[in-house]
Amino acid sequence: MAHPIIKDAESRMKKGVDTCRDELAKIRTSKASPALLDSVRVNYYGAQVPLKQVANINTPEPRLITVQPWEKNLIGEIEKAILKADIGLNPQNDGAIIRVPVPQLTEERRQDLVRLCKKLAEEGRVAIRNVRRDALEHLKKAKKDGQIPEDDEKAYEKELQKLTDKHIGMVDETLKHKEGEIMEV
Secondary structure, eight states: OOOHHHHHHHHHHHHHHHHHHHHHHTSOOSSOOGGGGTTOEEEETTEEEEGGGTEEEEEEETTEEEEEESSGGGHHHHHHHHHHTTSSOOOEEOSSOEEEEOOOOOHHHHHHHHHHHHHHHHHHHHHHHHHHHHHHHHHHHHHHTTSSOHHHHHHHHHHHHHHHHHHHHHHHHHHHHHHHHHHOO
16 A cells, blocks of 8 residues: 555656646647637626636637627627737637638747747656655655655655656657647648
């Protein structure tokens, strides 16, 4: 059975991977994805709320996102919010629905996005390594305090390294997939 320090480290590493995946999902590819609009916040009766809380967001075509507000009077606010989000998308409002065409990326822009993805992935890997470092410190302290024997400490350290490698591998896999999406023409 795993030690509580190891269990805690594993759950924190998983959160690091999830955060990295969420950040990478927000980065635009040449394909339309509702996640592209995750950062858009709309003024809804004086409160700033996420777009997905006030509208249906769909991708009926590979290069088109449609936004259908649940209340017609929000259409102008949603259009303004998408423009203000500065995500490089230009909404088109027909009075009932907002169409957001996703333009083809230039080669230079693709390279910039790949660099950004690599930076985000590295931040994810660093977060996972920081969890490992914290857990190792807790294990050393537990050994020093006589809570765990030296043999167990070594076994826990190996287990911790396996978890670290596994979670860093998950970040690398997510990065590889995202790079493929970005570079796809």
